[in-house]
Every structure is written in C-alpha cells, then in structure tokens.
Amino acid sequence: MDRVATVETVKGLREAVASWRGAGERVALVPTMGALHEGHLSLVERARALADRVVVSIFVNPTQFAPNEDFAKYPRTLDEDRAKLAGLADLAYTPVVDEMYPPGFATTVSLAGPATAGLEDAFRPTHFTGVATVVAKLLLQALPDVAIFGEKDYQQLKVIARMARDLDFSAEIIGAPTVREADGLALSSRNRYLSDEERALAPTLHRTLQDGAARLRAGEDAGAVVTAGEDALAAAGFAVDYLALRDAETLAPVSDLAAPARLLVAARLGATRLIDNIAV
Numbered sequence: 001m002d003r004v005a006t007v008e009t010v011k012g013l014r015e016a017v018a019s020w021r022g023a024g025e026r027v028a029l030v031p032t033m034g035a036l037h038e039g040h041l042s043l044v045e046r047a048r049a050l051a052d053r054v055v056v057s058i059f060v061n062p063t064q065f066a067p068n069e070d071f072a073k074y075p076r077t078l079d080e081d082r083a084k085l086a087g088l089a090d091l092a093y094t095p096v097v098d099e100m101y102p103p104g105f106a107t108t109v110s111l112a113g114p115a116t117a118g119l120e121d122a123f124r125p126t127h128f129t130g131v132a133t134v135v136a137k138l139l140l141q142a143l144p145d146v147a148i149f150g151e152k153d154y155q156q157l158k159v160i161a162r163m164a165r166d167l168d169f170s171a172e173i174i175g176a177p178t179v180r181e182a183d184g185l186a187l188s189s190r191n192r193y194l195s196d197e198e199r200a201l202a203p204t205l206h207r208t209l210q211d212g213a214a215r216l217r218a219g220e221d222a223g224a225v226v227t228a229g230e231d232a233l234a235a236a237g238f239a240v241d242y243l244a245l246r247d248a249e250t251l252a253p254v255s256d257l258a259a260p261a262r263l264l265v266a267a268r269l270g271a272t273r274l275i276d277n278i279a280v
C-alpha cells in the first residue's frame, strides 16, 4: 500500500516547505493528533483546494492532556494514517515528543478571551495552554499560508484564531464544518472508546443540539432550552459537563439570538467524553 512521505524533524519539514516556497507554491497545514477519520480527511481536502501543497502534522500532544486524561491510551495508528494520506497530502510531519519539546523547554502560550470563557476550560483548565503552545510551534515550524481546523472543536478553533491574530502569525486560520456519521454523531477519534450500547445512545448529543437550535429559532427562552436539553441528555444516560449558548465569535454567554450564536455541549457516556456544537 502507498504511504504519504513523512518527516520527523523540524529540519526535514523546513527543507520540504522551503523547496515548495522556492517554486512559488502555497502551503497548507492540517494539524492533527492522528487516528485519522473522514473528518480529518475533509480538512485535508479543504487544504488541497486552498494551497498547492498540504502538510498534515500527526502529534499526540502531551501538554494538552491533564494527568487524569487519556494521553496514554489515545489511539496511535501511524501506519494506517500514512496510508490514508497517500495521494491526498504531500507530507506527514510526525515529530516525537523530544523533537517538539527538547530538554529544557520552558515557554508556553496562554490566552484570555475564548480560552478562558469556561466551556472546555472549566473542565480541562490546562488544555488550551497546551493546544495554543503546540499550534504556535507547528505554525512556526511549517510557516504555512493557511491552517485548517475543524468546527467540531469550536472553542479550540476560536482560541487558535485569536492567538494567530494576537501574535501576528501570517497563516490564515480556516474553520471547516463537522463531518458526521449518518445518524448525526460527529466523527471523533474518541468514538472508538464507546461500547456498542453507548454508540447507540451517542447520536442523542447531536439531536439535542438540533432540537435546541430549532427551539431557540422559534423564540423559546434560552434558559428553558438549555434545561430541556440537559434533561434529555441525562435521560439518555449522559453525564452533562455543559450545554451552553454562546456568542459565535467571542464565546461570551448570550441569552438571545441578537448576534450569531453557537450552542455547545460536552457530555460523558461512561468513561468517554464527547463534544459537539451547532450554529444557531
């Protein structure tokens, strides 16, 4: 089976990107943690449409996982990932942890604004510092013209867009829509943790968002919609971390639809934590 060309070092990545740039080509970066699925591949296709060359980084970033989270068991399927990217991407960048964080590494990037707007941050307080730091490094390592991120991780997308503006990264940050299973469940590497029974319940997450968005558009009170959604999720067996209506840009809490809003959810089915969101 064909495999995408792969480099493991910053030097190798820079050499490849420099040769493309020398030929006047535009470069796109798609950052991932691997275990690639159709959601990731949709980002790669978007990248293809926006640039001449596409780099996909595959790095399970330890600094965005808290000690009690799933860093050790996070799926690592590099060989399959390289096969999936053959013919789609030009290069996979797969650094080891020491390449990304050499001994003595001491710098972090942390933000206020979307990164501290609650939601994921209330449950994963060290997460966005880890994400912002590694994405800043990836952008500096690859120096892409564009970088593509999924709306599935909506708060992450807003954090990265904010960081890129604040720190004058030249890359344009692009958000791409969530790819779903036929029953509405957002594709996620973590879906593989679900038992058959949990998998059958999981689409309730998206259905609850769709129902909430419809009720909000019909003028129902936001507090009542959130309470009804939380109840529906609890009845389906979810432990809800949050269900919240937020401003779509700043992620500040809102109680009406005066400006574009987003309904965001995180909930646990057994040991698996799922997130999703919908435009309202």
Ligand SMILES: Nc1ncnc2c1ncn2[C@@H]1O[C@H](COP(=O)(O)OP(=O)(O)OP(=O)(O)O)[C@@H](O)[C@H]1O
Binding pocket: 031, 032, 033, 034, 038, 039, 040, 042, 043, 148, 149, 150, 151, 152, 153, 176, 177, 178, 179, 180, 186, 187, 188, 189, 190, 191
């Ligand atoms: N269903 C999806 N549709 C579109 N983009 C997605 C989807 N799932 C993930 N992405 C995007 O792919 C990029 C890499 O994400 P990541 O490797 O964490 O995958 P994931 O499936 O979200 O895994 P996790 O289970 O860790 O959330 C991110 O920009 C993320 O938003």
Ligand SMILES: CC(C)(CO)[C@@H](O)C(=O)[O-]
Binding pocket: 031, 032, 033, 059, 061, 064, 131, 134, 135, 153, 156
């Ligand atoms: C953006 C990212 C690759 C940074 O590690 C990760 O958070 C992810 O996969 O969404």
Ligand code: BAL
Binding pocket: 064, 065, 153, 156
């Ligand atoms: N998709 C976001 C990465 C994480 O949950 O750590």
